[in-house]
Amino acid sequence: MNVISVEDPMKKLVEVTRTYRKFYQDHRIQGEFLHDLVNLARLGGSARNSQPWQYMVVNDPEVCEKIFPFLGWAGYLADWKGPVPGERPAAYIICLLNKERLAGSEAEAQFDLGIATQNILLGAMQCGIGGCRIASIGAGLSRLFDIPVRLTISLVIALGKPRETVVIEECSNNSTVRYWRDEEGVHHVPKRTLASCLVELPLVKP
Known part of the structure; x- marks a missing residue:
């Protein structure tokens, strides 16, 4: 019988692959590692096998600082304006x-992009680097780079060594799905x- 064990490595990896928004900013991420991640992206399924996505990797600290102001963080945390200096992403994949x-x-x-x-x-x-998918992107980000007309920024992935704890809470159908942080900063x-x-x-009766 095919059963996914509670100790299954893939299950554990999925459970810890959460959205992280605070990072050790001084933990640098190499360009080669970012290229490896893009390689995983390109191997995913694609409707009609069109593979329309391209990716720009950024790990230069000065460029990362220029990108940061154009990103929106954690819509459910209205009083939180995003990570402070020292806790910001060390790299991005655009x-x-x-x-x-x-x-x-x-x-x-x-759909392809989700995959x-x-x-x-x-x-x-799997390598100890967390991330956050960000779709709240200011129009000014496109003006930072000389982007050809054929390309449009759709999503930014912020990456870094996680500096926060994220836990899963089971909720019922009638419970809120809004995430929150407790007094100790646990997400x-x-x-x-x-x-x-x-x-x-049931099947529809003829």
Whole structure:
């Protein structure tokens, strides 16, 4: 019988691959490692196999500082404006849609991006590097770089050695799914139970 053990390495990796927003900023991340993560992204599935995504890696501290102001952090934490100096990302992977490579709709491409970025975050976490997918991006970010017309920034992945603890909390159907931080700074993420995610539907009677 095929059963995923509670000790299964893949299961454990998925459980610890959370969204991290505080990092040890002085822990540098090498360009070669970022390229390895992009390689994991490119190996993911793609609708119509169009593979429309391209990636720009950034690990230069000065460039990282220029990117930071254009990113929005943690919408549920209204009083938190993002990580302070010393806790900011050590690197970024900027995800760009190449419209010339599209074989279908942009919606299909976004599905691909979800697959690709999860591969990136899993690969990073396996090596002790956490990340945060950021879609709240200021228009000024595109003006920082000489971006060709065919490319559009869609997502930014912030990366670094995690400087916070993130824990999963099971919640019921009627509970809030808003994440929160306790007095000690531990980040709590509600997740719906397995039972609430499974459905059984009867066949339509002829």
